[in-house]
Amino acid sequence: MSVVAEYRVNFYDTDAMAVVHHANYIRWFEIGRVEYLRSIGITLNDMMEDGFVFPITDVQAKYLSPGYYDDDLVIETTATALTRVKMAFDYRVLRKSDGTVLVTGHTQNVYTSRETGHITRLPDKYYLKLEAAMAAEDAEKAAKGN
Numbered sequence: 001m002s003v004v005a006e007y008r009v010n011f012y013d014t015d016a017m018a019v020v021h022h023a024n025y026i027r028w029f030e031i032g033r034v035e036y037l038r039s040i041g042i043t044l045n046d047m048m049e050d051g052f053v054f055p056i057t058d059v060q061a062k063y064l065s066p067g068y069y070d071d072d073l074v075i076e077t078t079a080t081a082l083t084r085v086k087m088a089f090d091y092r093v094l095r096k097s098d099g100t101v102l103v104t105g106h107t108q109n110v111y112t113s114r115e116t117g118h119i120t121r122l123p124d125k126y127y128l129k130l131e132a133a134m135a136a137e138d139a140e141k142a143a144k145g146n
Contacts, residue, residue, distance in 0.1 A: 002137075005035040005075045006096070009067055020067035025103045026059060029091045032077030033107065036089065040133045042126055051114045052122065057086070058108040065095075065102050072096040082134050084121040086110045 013024045034044060047054065067073065074094045081088035091105040111122045122130075 002076045002078045003032065003036040003039045005032050005077070007031060007073045007075060009069055009071045009073060011069055014069045018069040020071075020102070022061070022063060025061055025063070025093060025105065028073070028075050028093055029059070029061075029077075029089070029105050029107055032075040032091055033089055033109075035075075036077040036079065036133075040129050042129055047126065048114060050123075050125070052120070052126075053112050053114045054087075054109045055112055056107050057110050059105070060107075061103055061105040063103050065100050067093070067095065067102045073102070079130070079134055079137060080106070081108075082127075082130050084111075084127060085119050087130065 007028055009020055011018075013020055015021050037043065044054065072095070074096050076092040076094070078090045079087060080090050086108060088106065088108045091103075091107075092101055093103045093105075094101050110119050112118065113120045
């Protein structure tokens with residue numbers, strides 16, 4: 001179950017050559033991750049109110065083609081790993097007009113107590129929704145023969 005978010009490149013997202021600055025792709029991964037969680041009924045506000053935060057412990061990006069000012073982008077986000085203490089996501093950012101893949105990426109997050117900063121186990125309230133989404137992704141991959 002890939003989740004899609006859209007974003008239009010703003011002028012401030014670019015460098016002096018009107019090319020997207022590489023750091024912005026990491027921000028757009030976050031847009032995709034937040035939208036993924038929202039799509040399965042989890043908001044970061046709810047998690048924080050319950051005392052959980054979701055910091056990144058690993059991020060990778062492979063830049064394939066430049067993005068430009070005013071491009072409409074598609075951010076595809078797929079969950080790739082889940083345990084009670086961490087979750088990983090893969091991303092593809094594409095130019096909507098021609099489908100060119102601009103960047104692929106990966107992040108890993110850990111569930112952490114907002115109060116102590118220590119890694120903690122995610123309760124069923126969130127874990128079961130994430131587990132169901134991962135099962136749906138596995139079924140989707142199997143149906144496609146991947």
